Amino acid sequence: MIKKVLIANRGEIALRVARTCRELGLATVAVHSAADRDSAVVRFADEAVQIGSGPAKTSYLHIPAVIEAARGWGADAIHPGYGFLSENADFAEVCEEEGITFVGPPASVMNCLGDKASARSIMSEAGLPLLAGSRDALDHADEAAEFAAGIGFPVIIKAVAGGGGRGMAVVDDPDAFLRAYSETRASAQAVFRDGRLYVERYLQSARHVEVQILADTHGNVVHLGARDCSLQRRHQKLVEETPAPRLPADTVERMCDAAVRGALAVGYVGAGTFEFLVDPAGQFYFMEVNCRLQVEHPVTEMVTGMDLVREQLRVAAGEPLGFSQDDVAARGVAIECRINAEDPTAGFTPTPGVVSEFSLPGGPFVRVDTHVFAGYRIPALYDSLLAKVVVWAPDRDQALARMRRALDELRLSGPTVTTTAGFLRGVLDHPRFCRAEHDTSLINEITAVPRP
Structure with a gap:
């Protein structure tokens, strides 16, 4: 049984994990750098401890400091969020040696899947198609x-x-x-x-589609459907949605079955994502496995009604999945836009600084995951993600209309702070995206500098 969770992360994901822990009656310890001493999760968590100076290598990536904080503050589990140490097999192994529950797959699984060449070999043997x-x-x-x-x-x-x-x-x-x-x-x-x-x-006109899976320590694996993550710049996702639009149902079913088969082949435990590329003919190919919670997990939560962090914690505590594949029912369409502190007109250059204007969208079926508040100083040291605006609607057209309205309502800026919200608002109106005919090349086409 888990009683106290140390959250080894920062930003919106740290706060998101802390909220689910509170709902479950689990005590929380937020570790933070000197740069994040006034962050939202530090205020929200039951306890907080500074583990280093500003740079991640001396704080969030410093394994001895994280472990010492868990020991000193009596945490019996560590949730790594995403990024930082979330897919670090050495960290997971140290947690195991110290008797601390790592909320994620075992180190042995991460070693297999973290090595992309090894992962390709394992999945090939499991019958997943590869490029x-x-x-x-x-x-x-x-x-x-x-x-x-x-x-x-x-x-x-x-x-x-x-x-x-x-x-x-x-x-x-x-x-x-x-x-x-x-x-x-x-x-x-x-x-x-x-x-x-x-x-x-390399597929030039491909779609990036991923399958969310959950697996427990009792040999049960289920999938929670597919997400389209094709809107990217420099391989970084900007917009995600589920279900993947204009993808035949039989293709989605085969892709989801392949993900479950791959998870069983490697003995996966916890929440994970199998990522695929889909060519114009509809053939899909295995790309990699992300051994952690994804940034875009809220869209899956919106259509399934499941709290993925809750399921992660239950599995980490040794409990079996409380549902079967037949119990998973997805309704409607969910879309997520990542709001980063970046200037799209300057090559998406980060724009750290103080947030002076801060007003979030609301209304039916609108969710915003953020750690930002008026007066918050965006550090230049970390990832530029400020918020995730997520909407749900019965169908894609209504979801797009709701997201357009939500982005129009969003006010998040400062004297030196520019965000990607306006750029993404324009992307939502692009004819190819509206018709769901987009692929991973669309953002490059939009941002390409016209030749004289």
């Missing part, structure tokens, strides 16, 4: 270039330890491959401390 690509890491540039030529350009170079849209490079021209390989390897080594890379055929 042409290397089964193992390609350690030498010449070897990688030869492999890329064999499968045909364009290709995408990916870091074996990559994630969150980082550690990737798309290469259209064979003459540019060696340079891209070298730059991606250096970046992967710096960011992930692992320079291993693999190469995969």
Whole structure:
């Protein structure tokens, strides 16, 4: 039984986890950096402890400090949220050794799936379809270039330890491959401390569709449907929706079945997301597994009525899933827009500063997950996500109308603060998105600088 949860994160996800813990009667400890000492979760949690200075490497990513805080404040479980240590197998292993419940899959599972080459191999054996690509890491540039030529350009170079849209490079021209390989390897080594890379055929007009799964320690796995996450810039998602529009029901069913099959093959436990690419012909291909709660989990909650954090905590406590696949019923359409402190007119450059104007949208079936308040100082040290505006409606047209209205109502700005809200409001009116004919190329087309 879990009694006290240490929340090893910050921002909106830390506050979101704390709220579910309070509903469950679980005590909470919020760890924070010096830069976040006045944050919303510090005010909301039962207890709070500073674990380091501003930079993440000395606070949210500093495993000894997080573990010491859990020990010192009597937490018997740690919820990592997303990002930071959420997919760090070493951290999960340390929690296991210290007798602290890690709210997520076991370290052994994360080791298998965190290595993207290993994950591809496991899922291939489980019968999931894969794009042409290397089964193992390609350690030498010449070897990688030869492999890329064999499968045909364009290709995408990916870091074996990559994630969150980082550690990737798309290469259209064979003459540019060696340079891209070298730059991606250096970046992967710096960011992930692992320079291993693999190469995969790149789909230029693909949709990014993912399946939410839940699995317990008793061998039960269910899926909660598919989300479309195709609106991206630099592999970072901007808008997500469920169900995935204009995707045939039999394709969705086969994709969801594949995700469940893959989860069973690796012995998955907890909440996770199987990510797929879908080509124009409707064929889907396994891409990767995210071993954590996704930023976009609220859209799934809106259509299923389930609290995914609650289910995570129940599974971590050793309880079986309280429902079967037949019990999962999705209703209507949900859409999420990520509101970042970024200037779309300046290449999405971060815009930290003090929030002076803050007013959130309301009305029927509108949810806003945020940690921001009037007077909040947005740090320059962390991810720029400020809020997630989520709406639900019986159908997609009504959901789009509701989201347009919600974004029009949103007021979140400051003297130096610009957000992506206005840009996303324009994207919602783009004909291809309105017709659900968009793919991962749409944002690049919208932001492309016209040639003179």
